[in-house]
Amino acid sequence: MSWSRLRYLPGQIGLAMVVFAIWEGLVQAEVLSAHLYGYPSGIAAKVYGLLSTGELFRHAGVTAFAAILGFLLGSAIGSFAGLCLWLNETVARIVRPFIVAINGVPKIAFAPLIIVWFGIGIESKIAIAAALTFIVSLIATYNGTLETDRDLLRLMRSLGATRLQSWRKVVVPAALPWVLSTLRLNVGFALIGAVVGEYISSQEGLGYLVYYSGVLYDLNGVWAGILALMVVALLMDRGVTEIDRRLRW
Amino acid sequence: MVNKHYPLETRGLSVTFNAGGENEVVAFSDITFTLKADEILAIVGPSGCGKSTLFNVIAGLQPATVGEVFVNGTRVLDAKGQVGYMLQKDMLLPWRSVRENVGLGLEIKGVPKEERNAVADRLIAAYGLKGFENSKPGTLSGGMRQRVAFMRTLALDPDVILLDEPFSALDFQTRILLQGEVMDIIGKQRKSAILVTHDIGEAITMADRVMILSRRPGRVKQIVSIDLDRDERDPVKLRSNTRYQEYFQLLWSELDI
Numbered sequence: 491m492s493w494s495r496l497r498y499l500p501g502q503i504g505l506a507m508v509v510f511a512i513w514e515g516l517v518q519a520e521v522l523s524a525h526l527y528g529y530p531s532g533i534a535a536k537v538y539g540l541l542s543t544g545e546l547f548r549h550a551g552v553t554a555f556a557a558i559l560g561f562l563l564g565s566a567i568g569s570f571a572g573l574c575l576w577l578n579e580t581v582a583r584i585v586r587p588f589i590v591a592i593n594g595v596p597k598i599a600f601a602p603l604i605i606v607w608f609g610i611g612i613e614s615k616i617a618i619a620a621a622l623t624f625i626v627s628l629i630a631t632y633n634g635t636l637e638t639d640r641d642l643l644r645l646m647r648s649l650g651a652t653r654l655q656s657w658r659k660v661v662v663p664a665a666l667p668w669v670l671s672t673l674r675l676n677v678g679f680a681l682i683g684a685v686v687g688e689y690i691s692s693q694e695g696l697g698y699l700v701y702y703s704g705v706l707y708d709l710n711g712v713w714a715g716i717l718a719l720m721v722v723a724l725l726m727d728r729g730v731t732e733i734d735r736r737l738r739w
Numbered sequence: 740m741v742n743k744h745y746p747l748e749t750r751g752l753s754v755t756f757n758a759g760g761e762n763e764v765v766a767f768s769d770i771t772f773t774l775k776a777d778e779i780l781a782i783v784g785p786s787g788c789g790k791s792t793l794f795n796v797i798a799g800l801q802p803a804t805v806g807e808v809f810v811n812g813t814r815v816l817d818a819k820g821q822v823g824y825m826l827q828k829d830m831l832l833p834w835r836s837v838r839e840n841v842g843l844g845l846e847i848k849g850v851p852k853e854e855r856n857a858v859a860d861r862l863i864a865a866y867g868l869k870g871f872e873n874s875k876p877g878t879l880s881g882g883m884r885q886r887v888a889f890m891r892t893l894a895l896d897p898d899v900i901l902l903d904e905p906f907s908a909l910d911f912q913t914r915i916l917l918q919g920e921v922m923d924i925i926g927k928q929r930k931s932a933i934l935v936t937h938d939i940g941e942a943i944t945m946a947d948r949v950m951i952l953s954r955r956p957g958r959v960k961q962i963v964s965i966d967l968d969r970d971e972r973d974p975v976k977l978r979s980n981t982r983y984q985e986y987f988q989l990l991w992s993e994l995d996i
């Protein structure tokens with residue numbers, strides 16, 4: 491695993507270097523405007539400056555905290571609710587159209603409501619990240635439970651299992667791969683939630699950094715924030731890989 | 740009502756899907772038969788004539804539209820747990836070890852862990868899978884997996900075992916081997932079994948009687964007794980037995996394929 495990753499590392503670094511070099515060259519030759527696009531050496535200087543003042547860590551920490559907490563809350567509650575929906579078909583049928591409707595709306599449209607309810611502090615960012623991941627987990631997990639092999643459920647009944655026993659012993663473990671693969675999607679959704687919350691109203695966080703830099707036409711600052719978001723996303727993805735490795739059967 | 744207590748008896752069973760609806764399907768109709776103690780009854784019939792549905796009814800997984808099922812003389816609406824059930828697919832839970840799969844039925848009944856592990860380990864050792872107790876099903880061959888599925892059925896010690904084409908997904912050698920093993924186990928443990936198969940040779944090899952069902956809606960066309968001793972029932976040698984060939988001709992001509 492680590493070997494096969496390392497094997498491609500030179501190519502990956504090379505690709506990034508080539509892109510940065512072309513970008514830098516185009517800006518130096520004044521084909522691209524430094525003002526509108528930013529440029530790698532300026533971004534590097536910006537990152538260095540933000541790192542030396544500790545600002546970048548502070549912003550990244552705030553965003554990561556909101557995204558991770560929202561991710562954990564939303565994914566856990568959403569997955570559990572999705573699993574539980576299998577237990578009662580009547581309830582599932584009643585709530586189904588509502589879930590479909592909510593899922594159809596770009597969920598980020600709910601963000602202003604959540605900020606009104608939870609205020610402009612970090613709670614609202616956590617809540618937005620949690621809401622997004624909740625919906626995604628709920629739907630994916632419930633659909634996962636519906637994929638349970640019908641013959642397997644018949645077998646359980648032939649052994650005398652109650653619905654609750656079939657759920658615990660078959661449906662939940664069988665849906666686990668769905669739960670786990672949804673976690674990976676949810677890393678993205680949690681970050682979207684936290685960053686959008688910060689765009690709308692905030693005094694800190696990477697979303698704030700990106701938004702505020704953009705308003706000031708500090709494109710290098712925007713890029714610095716985006717790079718930091720990528721690092722946070724990669725770290726969260728690593729975390730999910732670890733969870734996956736421990737839970738997968 | 741029932742004088743003699745057969746392990747299993749059905750009276751006038753019929754199942755109609757979507758009754759009254761536009762796509763009404765009569766799966767089978769008026770099926771009456773008895774399963775005697777220590778007997779293997781094979782059921783052969785064209786595909787779609789309702790064999791699997793009949794098993795669902797007998798195992799209490801779905802109600803009959805008309806008719807009744809008796810297990811050991813008492814009418815059952817719910818034979819779950821009393822009637823063991825084994826399908827073509829082994830239905831092993833891939834996240835459980837062999838031991839935990841074998842003990843599944845006992846676990847559902849609430850038997851404590853130590854006790855059910857002891858039962859499972861005894862079965863696993865008796866049926867030649869010692870050393871695989873902690874293996875996951877994914878690491879076993881098809882024949883081993885089907886053996887584990889059979890142990891899971893036996894663990895609950897049911898009087899009646901339903902086998903729905905249990906060997907049809909296996910390669911020839913494994914199938915022959917398992918046919919022999921299952922016959923021996925059912926004989927030794929004094930169980931009764933119904934075997935659904937589309938393999939006439941398998942029916943003659945394993946069964947004491949063969950029930951032939953008609954095309955859908957399935958009805959009992961004929962029940963043929965197979966008078967062969969256990970020691971004649973060697974799956975390979977039996978093929979050259981003239982009586983085997985006669986039975987084969989008879990069953991073949993009766994089947995609406």
Ligand SMILES: Nc1ncnc2c1ncn2[C@@H]1O[C@H](COP(=O)(O)OP(=O)(O)O)[C@@H](O)[C@H]1O
Binds near residue numbers: 757787
């Ligand atoms: N749930 C169902 N609803 C409607 N028709 C069904 C259902 N289950 C089975 N059938 C139909 O009943 C008939 C008997 O099916 P089955 O018992 O599986 O036959 P067999 O096992 O003999 O091949 C088939 O025609 C099948 O299409």
Ligand SMILES: [Mg+2]
Binds near residue numbers: 790791792
């Ligand atoms: Mg069938």
